[in-house]
Amino acid sequence: MKTICQFLLLLLFLLSCTLSLNAQTLPQSTFTSLPSHPRILLLAGEEKSIQASIEADQSWKKVHQAILDECEKIIATEPVQRIQIGRRLLDKSRECLRRVFYLSYAYRLNKQAKYLKRAEKELLAVSAFSDWNPSHFLDVAEMTMAVAIGYDWMYDALPEESRNKIKEAILKKGIEPSLDTQYNSWLKATHNWNQVCNAGITYGALAIFEDQPQLAQQIITRSIESIVLPLKDYEPDGAYPEGYSYWGYGTSFQVLFNSAIEKLFGNIASVGNQPGFMKTAAYLLHMTGPTGSSFNYSDAGTETGLQPAMFWFAQKLKQPSLLWAEKEQLVNSRENIRTNNRLLPAMILWGHDVRLNKISAPTNKLWVGQGKNPVALMRTSWTDPNAIYVGFKAGSPSVNHGHMDVGSFVMDAVGERWAMDFGLQNYESLESKGISIWGREQGAQRWEVFRYNNFSHNTLTVNYSLQLVDGYATITTSSDKSSALYAITDLTSLYNNQLNSAKRGISIIDQQYIVVRDEIETADSSCFVRWTMLTSANARISGKDAIELSKNGKKLLLKVQSPAKVILKTWPTDPPKPYDAPNPGTMLVGFEVEIPKNSREAFTVLLIPQNNTKKISRETLPLENWRKAVVK
Template identity: 60%
Template sequence: MKTQKRFVTILALMLATTGVFAQVDHLGPNVKFPEHPRILMLKGEEAAIKKNIDGDKTWNKLHLAIINESDNIIALEPIKRIQIGRRLLDKSREALRRLFMLSYAYRMTQQQKYLDRAEKEMLAISAFTDWNPTHFLDVAEMTMAVSIGYDWLFNGLSANSRATIREAILKKGIEPSLDSKYNSWLKAEHNWNQVCNAGMTYGAMAIYEDQPQLSKQIINRAIETIVLAMKDYGPDGAYPEGYGYWGYGTSFNVMFNSAIEKAFGKDFGLNSQPGFLKTAGFMENMTGSTGKPFNYSDAGSEGGLHPAMFWFANKIKDPSVLWVERQRLMNEDSKRHVRDRLLPAIMLWGGGMSIDKITPPKSTVWVAQGKNPVALMRTSWTDTNGIYVAMKGGSVSVNHAHMDVGSFIMDANGVRWAMDFGSQEYESLESRGIQLFGRTQDAQRWTVFRLTNLVHNTLTFNGQHQRVTGHAAITSSSNKPAFMNAVTDMSAVYQGSVAKSVRGVGIVDQKYVVVRDEVETLPSETTLRWTMLTPAEVKITGANTAELTKNGKKLLLKVQEPATVTMKTWSTDPPHDYDAPNPGTTLVGFEVKLPSNAKTAISVALIPEGNEKQTIAPIQPLEKWGGK
């Protein structure tokens, strides 16, 4: 009777979901699943990984790091259900890290200790009251974690353990995804869609033989709806949510695509979604010559290894997109990488690739349109002292966006001179009652110090915020070595403040950077504020110059026009007690009064040490920039 009642409940939920999303049978009526293990790495595929490990010292070092970390995990107590604010996510992520590593270690060594410890972890997680469906990312990652362990260790688990874990995957993972209270992510065009569909699909694949009808529906649903988020890669591969969330949304999208292809032998057209395979170029070019990322939107200031890049490199048959990953693998301590919960996947996707033979990309300029278009430029891939400049256009209304349209960052001589604060930890704000994810002009999000144009490397007019409506495209660009550059029209983002605002950023003769703004005012006097956030010490050296010093290196900031400005600095001490502190940073720039109905050009040169005596040519009008 209990089983029958459950079946009726599941059927009702399935029908409710199917009513919202027309179910297309992508898998077909005669779908066949491989036997366990069937997720990502089939039975016997360990041999290819072992061959790769034996033939490459870098791969061997990474493999041993995973094994050593698995040994460390054995000594840890199982995860407890301790929720922080509205999230259980840190526990779900740690579960995925532990179970992926332990399962990998067992499959590669067949040592019982790894299976026993993974079994203990899965039983503890299965005993949780729930996996926190009100914040469904928590459920998705927990389901993926337990599903990998269940599938990869299936033949070594006891019958009782299998039953307990299988029940948890069904009741605490998959079934809540059928409830409209929890599955709004099915309509999302951002990382929630990618992560949640991936997690539910792993659950469905894990328990398919016990729930064939439900599992098939879940997988079909995922294939049907994940494309909503994948459309955001079009047309050129720029991921709107930036560096940090590329590492989240895209990595889980790849986990999904890879598992689907492995199980069914085809990708159902997912890999051919516009811009998706091009996004490897986006991610590679987002890292500057200092090794730090262009961390616009809600992203951290430090970069990291991305296993998904190896999947892309194999798909597009271009190992050069792994140049940044190569540097991380060869030069960074492997212990840093074991904090990545998806790290074992790199061993599957990196097969046959010799790390030390990866060569740098040929192009030093990467430009892409999209919801948040970017222009990423550098003088060299191999010189850590080279110049790197990145600029973004886009929209304030994109998921996780800041008011940073027109903002840029700059590296030179091994120093990040123009920086971005990036994100503030969400719980530190939500615990103080801040409604963080509103997108309206008056949303409480825009009271957070780090998020507005006032502290980004862009313009502010009359002290006003950028508009949440409007979009700034990249209107022209050039990859010519003598003047790599890009231009974005920001006028729509400053609607009501000025009639026109267009910005260009470029690298001149591989020597220095120029930033030019062309502004047309409305029938009223306008105060323009030009700011650049820097971690350097700032010394005002003249009416139109400032000297920046960091790590014994120097950078000259020189305003070419207008002729009369007064350089100044602003404190980065935040105004609210809920704002994160910003030690060691300064805003440098200037303010200038613009007359009504006027056209004004603002040109700034950023000159690295060693090029101070360089003759700074007059900066041309933006209409003369561009040209391939």
Template identity: 60%
Template sequence: MIKTSFIFIISLFCIFGVSGQQLSYLKPNVSMPAHPRILWAKGEEKKILDNIAADKNWARIHQVIIDESNRMLAEPTLERIQIGRRLLATSRECISRVFYLSYAYRTTNDKKYLARAEQELLKVSQFSDWNPSHFLDVAEMTMGVAIGYDWLYYDLQASSKDVIKDAILKKGIEPSLDSRYNSWLKASHNWNQVCNAGISYGALAIFEDHTALATQIIDRAIGSIRLPMQDYKPEGAYPEGYSYWGYGTSFNVMFLSAVQQVFGSDFDLSAAPGFLKTAGYFQQMVGSSGKNFNYSDAGNGAGLSPAMFWFAHRNKDNSLLFNEKNYLQGDTRSLGRDRLLPAAMIWGKNMSLDNATTPKQLIWVGQGKNPVALMRTSWTNPNAIYVGFKAGSPSVNHGHMDVGSFVMDANGERWSMDFGMQEYESLESKGVKIWGREQDAERWQVYRYNNLAHSTLSFDGEFQRVEGYAAIDHWTDKPGFLSANSDISVVYKNKVQQALRGVAIIKGQYVAVRDEITSAKQATTVRWAMLTPAEVSLEKDGTATLVQKGKKMQLKVLEPAGASIKTWSTVPPHDYDAPNPGTTLVGFEVALPANTTAALTVLLIPEGAKADKSVRPLKDWNKQ
């Protein structure tokens, strides 16, 4: 058996070109610590237990993990249930169960957690495969199984260890060598981060049994993961948005933390431009309503992120835990849905959440592939105004045609919103091809994905140009005039000579959205629209009253004079589109003759605020 396995691995080396590769980062005979070695070494339990005893915040997180572990004891063991092309839900549940149960065992020594973790590990190890055709499934399953194998190494039955170790090798690592399944090695998005992290965990777990192969796998990952890490430059804005930051960046940090723990170095990976700054992006993406700026394929929820504890420690910046501390003051039961939650206990073991200070920065601007400007009037006032403004391009991974879109919070509510994602299987199961990014791709027919369903402009009812890209061109950081503006002309190619959009919070009281447009050589009709969850009542003189939960906001058109505000239904055109109940598009249309310049100026005035009767041209905003 041993001889057969050895021959098979050698064959893989030859077929997939792993053997003979020069190591770029690791030494051939690199030493490896004893188990447990991944994230949390033997003997480090005491520090976490001391933290739990000394800080009620850590005690809350710990108790969530223990409560969830107890709940898991009564659940049936995992089954290989594939939904469409994905086994991912099962893989994620595997991480959650094994991570939580293994943590519970290491902190309590209660063998009921060990026994159940061993059952789960054996069950998934005996699956026919971990679905390599959708490799995220393999990566997450490998990570979960590797954590359990490593953390419980000396307490698992010998027969169980053989089965689990074999599964890590054959169902996790070996498929990653197959060119049919490993295109993620050259990707610059979350697949690279997740897959390299998961497979590297497998290599770390069984390192002593397959040293040459494991060394190559980890060395390969150190080189490959640099590709997506380049996408954080220059300031840390993550191109795929809030939800995928929570996915890709968290697994990236899982990788860095494990490598640092084992080798004493992260091989300068965390020095990638913008990477350590990206925690600021993630923090600033959450508005005063408690919702995130959910552009691209994102949900609108927000919650504690274990990765933020790693960033706070690395940056020596406790203000990065401001949101995390606030989340712990509320209902903590939702924390148990985060499969990586035990990592927060590890990364935060040397810090106190009582020392989390209030951030000072009221505007955060990040360029890169999908630039954003994020501004607010206060971090502590629940009625504060918050605006997220997006430039960028529809061409990025998971991108929408949302260049120029914005969200706006005031008085604890979201007034300008973004639909965010539609669940992929709901589209794929109906044959919709959602992953093309060409101008004529079927993706853009999905209602939530194109600009007609976003708080931005459209011309003659046409889609934005996929190849277009817009930067944040200027911004101001004075508390009385927080602003950002962008030249978004390129996404309306052939419709305009120029389209400039600026968004500002003025005097801390209200928001102005100003567009300056020069039409092309033919006439066009521009539609200004804002997506809102509020009930809309149309008034005279270019105003509308928005109402939700007993609160009000006024939308007022300053320019062009006499604009007639209207609403558009958000009932989508296709049976495959998700329904959008309780939402409305509100705005106006303006017919522009050829070669005409016009300004569109709209004020969003929260209840109780007073607004000026004019807004300066964009060229003067930087003079404010």
């Protein structure tokens, strides 16, 4: 009994401290002036401006109609069931969010009862679940957001009995588990979990505010203080350490949070204006190549898609060209709008004032971002589908969702991706076999997975060893001159147990071909170095210094300028271990060289697309002279 009393006193003390601290963040008066339902993202009456844009712009009409068509399909389905896969219920939470967001949007815009009835059925079904799986709190967060949007947007039309059941579920299965220290370690996280969980639970608090005002205020103010932690990951330039796919996850939920909070409480500087965060839209813009594939380093996939959060950034920054990739999909693409994006309605909310057909191409052809996982992204054109594109990364394997891919790159040319990255392997496919994939120390089992270690990436491997987890590389220098776009990184700390020095530079020369140059210095023992490039092209060794790659009737030549004597090779990408994912239609190409002790060696590899129109007469200079050559 004494222990329980002590715990309750401590809880009350912490609560009072939290409320006292948060009162400085948001004055009490801001909570007493909250509007009635609907209050999340889209206030009553704001549908009119969206309807006007849909009537005036064919692109927005296309998106709107795609959502309505998908709602018709949803109406014919049964609600999601509580079927957990491994440790996750997340696919069910995401599907519920997609369905409820679409149906709620359709009801707000069209007021047709069929959307209301089907959304109510979904909301009641998930509200009746035993729980929303708090042991994997992302599941709770996305489910809470789904139910909160439906409850808030259709509040006046829902029967009171249904409202009570839904409201109770938000409280008991969403908000209250977020107060349990067994489940809320994400409050101190600096990655996407923080953003997703805070956003979802805050939506729940906003939805039931009038019924639980003190608790809701605690949740909102707690989130405002906590959610700034992952914003440091965007510093200093906006490069997101976890890569393309997790940018789409963490940043989207950050924007959902920011948008909802700013709608109700105004612009809160500590949330929306952190250094680096507002620069991150440029990072994502440059992360897609002319083939339409992303630079999918870390646990990412190559598939790209509409990014609703980009419309929020473009609106905030007044930079429509940030939406170039979205324009390509909405205006120029003949493909149908993909309705698997659960946040698609938010795109209309944030972007309906933009006239997509008037967006001009970006001007910068090089983008460099430092931070935890620095990248350099370069291209020869934004409008030419045959343009050359290179995504080149530095960084460290130690970042969240990181791979041993420091120094790796991808390359597009003549409409094809020649140098590729596998990206992630499905987590459940590994966890179900007992593989521990979340450790990041040097001896972690994670690095035994083929797709995670350096053996499968477009980088160097020394003495068949792993890169060093504690290593870190920046982009040391770069140039945006059209005659020689380039970036250089120092990889030494990734190999400093075996090499004295390792540097890599990648350049697009005269907008015609690519140079990859590595400069290596050995220590007191000789080293065996492997240079590899992963590709889905067919490969034929066409000479002592060249490999011809062919794909879809197009060709690219890989030519080794130095060293003079190499053994060109191709390697299969068959899964080394039973738990590794299959990799059909791919191979590694490159060479192996033994470098004597206490010596220096330079590898110079040219990647020459078939449409190269100039004779290659330039000598590849040492990396230290690249800047001097550009200045001249």
